[in-house]
Amino acid sequence: MGRHYLPNSAHRNEMLKDMGFSSIEDLFSDVPKGMVKKFNLPEGKSEYEVFFEMNEALSKNKTVLEMPSFLGAGTYFHYIPAHVKYLIERSEFLTAYTPYQPEISQGMLQALFEYQSLIGELVGLPIVNSSMYDWGTAMAEAALMSARVTRRNKFVVPRNISPEKKMVLHTYVFGAGIEIEYVDWNENGQIDLEKLKEKVEGAAGVYVEMPNFFGLIEEEIQAVGEIAHDAKALFVVGVDPTILGIVEAPGELGADIVVGEAAYFGNPMNFGGPRAGIFAIRDDKKLIRQMPGRIIGMTKDADGKRAFVMTLQTREQHIRRAKATSNICSNEALVAVAAAIHLATLGPKGLRELGETILRNTAYFKKRIGEVAEVVFEGINFKDVPVRFERPYPEIHEALLAKNIHGGYYLKPHFQELGESALFAVTETTRTEWVGALIEVLREVA
Numbered sequence: 517m518g519r520h521y522l523p524n525s526a527h528r529n530e531m532l533k534d535m536g537f538s539s540i541e542d543l544f545s546d547v548p549k550g551m552v553k554k555f556n557l558p559e560g561k562s563e564y565e566v567f568f569e570m571n572e573a574l575s576k577n578k579t580v581l582e583m584p585s586f587l588g589a590g591t592y593f594h595y596i597p598a599h600v601k602y603l604i605e606r607s608e609f610l611t612a613y614t615p616y617q618p619e620i621s622q623g624m625l626q627a628l629f630e631y632q633s634l635i636g637e638l639v640g641l642p643i644v645n646s647s648m649y650d651w652g653t654a655m656a657e658a659a660l661m662s663a664r665v666t667r668r669n670k671f672v673v674p675r676n677i678s679p680e681k682k683m684v685l686h687t688y689v690f691g692a693g694i695e696i697e698y699v700d701w702n703e704n705g706q707i708d709l710e711k712l713k714e715k716v717e718g719a720a721g722v723y724v725e726m727p728n729f730f731g732l733i734e735e736e737i738q739a740v741g742e743i744a745h746d747a748k749a750l751f752v753v754g755v756d757p758t759i760l761g762i763v764e765a766p767g768e769l770g771a772d773i774v775v776g777e778a779a780y781f782g783n784p785m786n787f788g789g790p791r792a793g794i795f796a797i798r799d800d801k802k803l804i805r806q807m808p809g810r811i812i813g814m815t816k817d818a819d820g821k822r823a824f825v826m827t828l829q830t831r832e833q834h835i836r837r838a839k840a841t842s843n844i845c846s847n848e849a850l851v852a853v854a855a856a857i858h859l860a861t862l863g864p865k866g867l868r869e870l871g872e873t874i875l876r877n878t879a880y881f882k883k884r885i886g887e888v889a890e891v892v893f894e895g896i897n898f899k900d901v902p903v904r905f906e907r908p909y910p911e912i913h914e915a916l917l918a919k920n921i922h923g924g925y926y927l928k929p930h931f932q933e934l935g936e937s938a939l940f941a942v943t944e945t946t947r948t949e950w951v952g953a954l955i956e957v958l959r960e961v962a
Contacts, residue, residue, distance in 0.1 A: 582920065584950035588900050588941020589729070589925035590651070590678050590777075591785050594758070595945050597861055600782045604854045625824035628849060629812045631778075631856035638760050638859070638867075639774040640767025641796040645809035645828075647778060647852040648793030652681040654775035655723065655754055656688030657795065657808045657842060661773070662721030662750045663694050664806045664841070672697045672715050672749070673723040674707045676730055679930045694720070705730045705893035705902070712743055719749040721773070726755050726766065730939070731878070731900025732893060733763065741770035756780065757794065759898050761867035762875060773797050779851050782858030792848035792855060804828070808842030873944040874899060881942045884951050888958040892937055902927060904937040905962050913938070915961040921954055 528540075537543060561569075580593055604610065608623050632644040648654040659671040671689065675698040685696060697715045702708040707724055716722060722744035727733045734740070737753065744751040753766035755776040766774045776794035783791070797803045813827030862870060878897050885891065885903050892902040905912055909926050916923040924938035931937075942951070 578920070580945075583922055584920075584947075584953065585922035586924050586940040586942065586946075586950075586954060587922050588731075588943075589939050590680060591788055592780065592899060592941060592943050593785060593945050594780060594943055596782055596784060596858065600854055600857045600861070603857055604782075604850055609850060609853055622824055624849065624853075625812050625826070627853045627856060629814060629824050630860070631852045632812060634856055634859045635757075635778065635794055636796060638757055638765065639755065639771075639776070639794065639796045640765030640769075641771065641774055642799045643804060643807070643811065644794070644796040645807060646812050647848050648775075648795050648809055649848060650779070650789070650791035650793045651754060651775060651777040652678075652684035652793075653688070654793030654795045655681055655752070656685045657793075658723070658752045658773045658775050659685060659689055659694060659696075659721060660692055661803075661806050661808065661841070662752065663689075663692060665750065665802055666720040666748065668718055668720035668749075669693055670695045670697055670719045671721050671723065672699060672712070672719045672744075674699055674701065674725070674728060676701050676705070676728055676931070677723075677725065678729050701728075701730075704735075704895050705732045706734050706736065706895070707740060709736055709739055709743065712740065716743055716747040716749060719744070719747055721750040721752050722747075723752040723754060726753060726763065727759060727898040727900070729900070730893060730902050731897040731941070733759075733896045733898055735895070737766070738769050745770070755794070756899070758867075758874060759871055761864070761869070762871035767796070767798065771798075772800075772803065778855040779848075780855075781862075782854030782856075783851055790848055790851050792851040806841055870944055871898075874942070877942045877944065877946050880948070881940070881946070881951055884955050885940065885958075888955055888962050892934060899943060900939050900941045902934065902937050902939050904935055907936065907962060909936045909938050912958070912961055916954070916957055919953075919957045921950075921957060923954075 532538065532540070532542070585593065609627065628646040632646060636642055636644045648657060662671060663669055669692075671694055673685070673696060689696065697719070699712045699715055700708050706728065712722070722740060724734055724737060724740045726737060741751040750772040751770055752773045752775065753769070753771040755766055755774060757776055757778065758780050774794065774796040777791060778794050779791040795807070795809060797807055807828065810826055811828040813825055815823055815825055817823040859867070875896075875898060878899060878901065882891055882897055882901050885901065890904040892904050903924065909928065913923045913926070924940035927934050927937045927939055
C-alpha cells in the first residue's frame with residue numbers, strides 16, 4: 517500500500533544510467549544552487565487510498581442548491597442542457613486536440629467552423645477565430661493586434677474593468693512596450709466620454725464592455741466608437757454574449773474587433789475554467805493578417821466534395837515562427853464546441869428569452885436589495901449589481917456564509933471610492949426564494 521504508484525519507478529536507476537546520470541539531482545545540475553529545493557511530500561499511496569481521500573475532500577463542497585451564490589464578477593452559474601455534456605463526451609470530440617493534420621480531423625474542423633459561424637452571427641462581424649484562452653487573453657491579444665495594425669503603442673480602457681482582466685492585460689503588453697491609459701467612469705458608472713476624448717489621441721485602440729464590470733449597459737457605445745475612429749484608433753468591444761439576444765450586436769455598432777467569453781454557453785463554472793475567448797474582426801485584410809489564433813474555412817477537396825481546412829494559422833510553431841501574431845500555442849476546442857452546441861440549441865428565440873430572463877431577474881434583485889442597502893448606480897444592469905453597505909462588507913459576507921448564502925465580490929480593494937461595496941450577481945438560474953433568503957439575512961446583519 518505504501519509503494520509508489522508510478523509504473524516505471526522500479527527502473528529509475530536504469531533510466532538515469534542510460535541518460536548518464538547517477539541520481540535524480542543530476543537532472544538539475546545546470547540549475548544554480550539554491551533554486552531547487554526538496555519538497556516535503558508524504559510517501560506515495562495506492563490508487564484506492566487516493567480515491568478515498570479525494571472523495572472525502574470533495575464531499576466538503578456545497579452545491580448551489582445547498583448554498584445559493586450571488587458571486588459573479590465574470591463567472592456565472594448558467595443552466596446547461598443535459599445533452600451538451602453528453603455530446604462533447606463523445607470520443608470524436610473528447611480526444612480531439614488542435615488539428616495539426618486537418619485532412620484527418622474533418623469532424624472537429626467542421627464543429628469549430630460551426631462555432632465560428634455562430635459567433636460571427638451573434639457579434640455581427642464576419643471573421644471569427646476558433647477561440648482564445650478566455651476573455652482576458654482575447655482582450656490582451658486585441659491590444660497587441662491594435663498596436664501592430666496602427667503602429668501605435670497606447671491602448672485605452674475603462675478603469676472599471678475586472679481586476680483579473682487588468683492583470684492579464686498588463687502581463688501581455690509589458691514586453692511589447694504598450695502603454696495602458698485608463699478612463700474614469702461618470703456618475704452613472706459608465707465610461708466618461710469627455711475624459712475619453714482627453715486620452716484617445718495617439719491610441720492604437722479603445723476598449724469598452726457591454727455590459728461593463730459594474731453590470732451596467734453602456735448607453736453611449738456608438739459614441740465611444742466614433743471617438744476612437746476620429747482618433748484613427750481601432751474600436752474594440754468586449755461582450756458577455758448572453759446579452760446579445762436583447763441588444764444590438766457590437767459589429768452593428770461600429771466595432772472593429774469584438775472579444776468576449778464563449779464559455780458562458782455550454783460550460784460549467786468549474787472553479788473558473790477552462791474557458792474560450794471570443795475573437796472576431798471586421799472583413800479587412802490588414803486586420804485578418806494580424807489576427808491571432810487560427811481560422812477554420814470551408815472549401816472543396818479534389819473530388820469536389822465539401823471539406824474543412826485551417827485557412828489561417830499564424831502561430832509560432834507553424835510557418836510564421838518568430839513573426840507569429842500570437843504566442844497562444846493551444847486552443848480551447850472542446851469548450852468552443854460545447855458553446856456551439858448550446859448556442860445551436862437555444863437558437864435566436866431561446867437566446868432572446870435567456871437575455872430577457874436575466875434582465876428581469878436582475879431588475880427584481882436590484883429592487884429587493886435596495887430595501888436593505890444602497891444600489892451604487894442608476895441605469896440598466898445585466899447580471900451584476902454594485903451594492904454599498906454601512907458596515908464593513910467582509911463582516912457581512914462572513915455572516916452570509918454562516919447562513920449558507922454566498923455573497924458578492926468585494927469591490928473596495930480595487931475601487932476605493934465605492935466604499936464598503938460588493939458586486940452581487942444573478943442569472944436565469946436565480947430563484948426568488950434565494951433572493952428572499954438573502955434579503956432576510958441582510959436585514960439582520962447589514
